[in-house]
Amino acid sequence: MAKTPRACILVLRLLSMAAAVSAAVVMATSHQTTSFFNIAIKAEFYHSPSFTFFLAANAVAGVYSLFPLLAPRAGLGSRWVVVLDVVVAMLLTAAVAAAGAISEVGKKGNEHAGWLPICGQVSKYCHHVMGALICGFVGLLCHTTVVLHTISTELDPLLP
């Protein structure tokens, strides 16, 4: 691999790590207490299993990001980096998709199911969750770029 792409990959890996850690932190700090017709409403990220999963997946991805930077660059170590990179990409995809699906219901509701939107009542909480989702999406994008670049350039061109 040329020197410039390797530097780009390193920058993308660091960006991905920063975005994943930020996503986990922003989601962990997402909470709001408000009142609606004198009824106290408390919104916390752990009220939704999808948001808890989002936090856990991004925390795992953040910690994992150290592994490719420390793993040996040739032989089996390098293979494991690519395999684990794909697994982490799928984990981040699942996290963003699940949290995104629930956020969409939180924002727009679902009239057919009788689920009302909640973002009118807990807008600060919704903005916080949206921030976490954006960080998670940026991290996923950087990580996916690294994975696809690695596979497309380093796959054995003579494979059967």
Add this chain to the structure above:
Amino acid sequence: MAKTPRACILVLRLLSMAAAVSAAVVMATSHQTTSFFNIAIKAEFYHSPSFTFFLAANAVAGVYSLFPLLAPRAGLGSRWVVVLDVVVAMLLTAAVAAAGAISEVGKKGNEHAGWLPICGQVSKYCHHVMGALICGFVGLLCHTTVVLHTISTELDPLLP
């Protein structure tokens, strides 16, 4: 690659295609009309964007599955198969995660958000969606096994 693993990969690819097509068909046929206290309730998969996305993603994966079976086995064609395999794996992951997150709310509700479970009223619909999710998950599992096996065995062991 030895003869037996190649046959296994072919079987897994065919299984993955069958599961993805089944998931799309089962989701597309998920609907139920019932009444609750004389109020007509109609449940259709397209009432939820996540279920529509699930159907589309599995249909795309089903059609794509033909590509690796027809693509040339050496050189650039083979590289593209691996890159697209990873993209499709992420697409299927997103579909299963998003549809799974909404199904979980449909089944258990979310008392904090005031979203009531709907599966008590439209149980046939919920079972249908669950069937689609199981098919989608099996397809994702088969496809992921193929992707990880290909990467772990066919990545250039001398890559820098």
